[in-house]
Amino acid sequence: MSVLVVGSIALDTVKTPFEEHADLLGGSASYAAIGASFFSPVNLVGVVGTDFPAQHVEFFRSRQIDLAGLQTAEGKTFRWSGEYMLDMNVRETRSVELNVFEHFTPALPDGYRETPCVLLANIGPNLQNHVLDQMTRPKFIVADTMDLWINIARPDLLRLLPRVDLLILNDSEARLLTQQTSLIKAGAAIRALGPKYVVIKKGEHGALLFGQDQFFSCGAYPLEDIHDPTGAGDTFAGGLAGWLGAQDGPVTFDLLRHAVVFGSVLASYNVEAFSLERMRTLTMQDVDTRYADFRLMQQFELID
Ligand code: AMP
Numbered sequence: 540m541s542v543l544v545v546g547s548i549a550l551d552t553v554k555t556p557f558e559e560h561a562d563l564l565g566g567s568a569s570y571a572a573i574g575a576s577f578f579s580p581v582n583l584v585g586v587v588g589t590d591f592p593a594q595h596v597e598f599f600r601s602r603q604i605d606l607a608g609l610q611t612a613e614g615k616t617f618r619w620s621g622e623y624m625l626d627m628n629v630r631e632t633r634s635v636e637l638n639v640f641e642h643f644t645p646a647l648p649d650g651y652r653e654t655p656c657v658l659l660a661n662i663g664p665n666l667q668n669h670v671l672d673q674m675t676r677p678k679f680i681v682a683d684t685m686d687l688w689i690n691i692a693r694p695d696l697l698r699l700l701p702r703v704d705l706l707i708l709n710d711s712e713a714r715l716l717t718q719q720t721s722l723i724k725a726g727a728a729i730r731a732l733g734p735k736y737v738v739i740k741k742g743e744h745g746a747l748l749f750g751q752d753q754f755f756s757c758g759a760y761p762l763e764d765i766h767d768p769t770g771a772g773d774t775f776a777g778g779l780a781g782w783l784g785a786q787d788g789p790v791t792f793d794l795l796r797h798a799v800v801f802g803s804v805l806a807s808y809n810v811e812a813f814s815l816e817r818m819r820t821l822t823m824q825d826v827d828t829r830y831a832d833f834r835l836m837q838q839f840e841l842i843d
Contacts, residue, residue, distance in 0.1 A: 541655065542582070543584065544572040545623070545667070546662050552618070562775070571773045574778040575658065578801070582605045582607070582651045590616055608646075616639060637836075644666070655677055658776060678781060679780075681704065683708070696821070700729075701733030704736060706738070706740065707740065708737075710742075738799060743762075750792040755796045782798045782801040800834075803833065
């Protein structure tokens with residue numbers, strides 16, 4: 540089963556206390572699509588400018604990502620720059636240049652409208668709604684969001700939530716959205732806004748999955764060296780949605796537990812190098828090895 544991924548495609552400049560790199564492949568859709576491509580064919584919807592390097596397009600193509608939904612617009616690609624502190628959970632956005640993203644309207648090629656699994660990676664909730672308007676009811680819809688949209692586009696986000704099956708957001712965003720201190724209360728409060736399931740990410744401390752009267756806490760892989768945390772959340776969402784897309788039958792809480800672990804596996808690899816570099820060499824054998832490590836760490840039985 541294919542997964543439709545829509546979001547930003549960017550050229551990023553990233554500074555950590557130890558290194559700085561400019562003009563890297565980035566954007567929520569880039570990370571999510573590459574993450575999902577480990578498990579499912581991907582239909583990518585996004586926009587780039589005429590300055591977007593051909594080698595990045597080739598990278599998507601080499602991962603069997605369908606690019607019929609990738610628009611090239613006159614102008615420059617979306618650019619984002621961020622700086623991490625010594626505590627890499629803390630990041631400051633240094634600059635954002637919307638460029639061609641400013642007038643982006645996601646248009647779905649006809650062949651994409653019936654994609655069974657949808658991942659609305661981080662973009663404005665008005666655009667996420669617009670994508671769903673163009674789709675025949677998919678089997679499962681996952682959405683990601685960020686603090687910016689909770690602050691400036693709350694009505695659009697509240698309109699989106701009843702339309703999605705799973706919302707993914709991080710702990711501070713969950714608190715911002717619900718005004719709850721407790722993440723357990725926040726998870727329940729978000730479910731009351733519409734999504735059947737909610738994942739709250741806690742950076743290097745793992746992720747929480749909420750369903751109706753069901754709860755799963757997934758630890759994070761204990762990495763010694765994190766080189767670039769950018770896109771960890773998007774890679775997590777991509778791995779999760781891609782793995783779900785590859786499963787038959789209805790999406791159950793138990794399947795979602797597995798999907799959360801696979802999302803965590805991919806995210807843990809992605810932060811080992813800048814941009815998407817680690818994804819270029821990652822093999823399915825690596826994924827399976829770390830999945831087995833996660834099972835041991837969690838000390839729970841995953842039904843295969
Ligand atoms: P994350 O580390 O998960 O927050 O994702 C970082 C990625 O999100 C970077 O590659 C950025 O290019 C992209 N990004 C940053 N701000 C935005 C935004 N407002 N809308 C869409 N994507 C963004």
